[in-house]
Each structure stands twice: as structure tokens, then as C-alpha cells.
Amino acid sequence: MELYFSAMACSLASRIALYEAGGDARFIEVDPKTKRTLDGADYLKIYPLGLVPLLRLDDGSLLSENAAILQYIAARYPNAELAQYDDMQRAPAAMAVFHRHGIA
């Protein structure tokens, strides 16, 4: 697994998730200005939008979008319980908060 990241960008969340899970990945730094990896590759050829994070999975395919990558990491390391959910019985109370804020 390879994680394309830029320093202190939103890809930091994936590094945090991996460290919390005790997981491992090869971290490949992308310069946000030049859009080149620090080992010299043209990142726009890897991912035309030039955005991080981007995860290269073990089968070679690419997964983009922070929320998707974070859930992938959580699912890959289930013992770390990084996607533990609220008790759904509390959902009505949560929805009341939403209504009070005029969000739903």
C-alpha cells in the first residue's frame, strides 16, 4: 500500500489513521506547488487532479478522496476499531440537535 501525501495537507488524516492502527504503508511525498513527487515523478500523470491523499492498493489500483481512503484504512485494520459507531438508539436525540440548528 502506498500513500501519496503532502506535508500537513488533509492526507495527514490517513497517516494518523495508519499510526493509530499500527498499520504500514510506503509514504510518497508530493510537492503541492510543482505537483511532482519528491522522487521526481510527475504526479499529474499518476492522478490528473493532482490532489492528495491518494492510496495505491496492493492490486495496483488507486483510491482517491479522503473520506473513502480513511474508511478503507479502518476496514483494513478492523482490530483498531477506527470506525466504531454511535449506538443508533441515540439517533433521535442527534436528529433533534439537527432540527434545532435548522440543518434538517
Added chain:
Amino acid sequence: MTCSARLQQWLCFIGTELHKGLFIPLFDQKAPEGTKPHTLVKSRSRLDFLNGHLTGREFLLDRFSVADAYLCTVLNWTKPTQVDLAPWPAIRDYQRRIAARPAVAKAISEEYALYEAELVRHRAA
């Protein structure tokens, strides 16, 4: 509603309301004049809502989750964008608490060193 909906809710909230809604316009050096004050005013309701949720809670969900990894990452950006969290003490306390977790502190300190190296690289270019 499936169990993962609650996690999805927070990941979407952080991604759309905070990451793209609040911080990206503040980081955008080419944003038209007036964008930043407008963004800050518009984001107050989002920060009020988040502050209310975090009041009396340790994490977004029942325990540390990837949503906390994402939220503490975007809250790091309050410093460079000069967003003052003083009106939202539950968010400010949450940020300090999460940043103190060993895995989070390690990730932040490693990436901050890389960020400083990036600045040096750009100045030299």
C-alpha cells in the same frame, strides 16, 4: 439507516462544511476581496454546531475514529488561516486533547518537519 451512516455523516461534514467550506477559501491566495470575511461569517453556524456536539464528548463518535483523524487534521489549519477558536471552547479543547494522542502527535511532528523542509525548498527554487 445503516450503522456506518453516523461515521459518514461526520466525514461529510468535515469534508464539505469545514475543509472545503471554511478552510479552502481562507487558504486561497487568489480569492476575491471579501471572500474571507464572508467565509468566516458563514462558518459560524457550522462551528457552533460542532462545538455543541463536542461539548461533554471526548470524540465525534463513541471512541476515536477516522473522523477524529480527519477533524484534528483540518483543525490544524486554524493556525495558518488565523481562525480564532476562542468562541468555541469545546472545539479548542478537543483539538488539544486529540493532538496529544501519541500516534497523532507523532504524525503531526513528522509532517511538520517535512512542511518546513518544503518551505526551504520553495524559497531556494
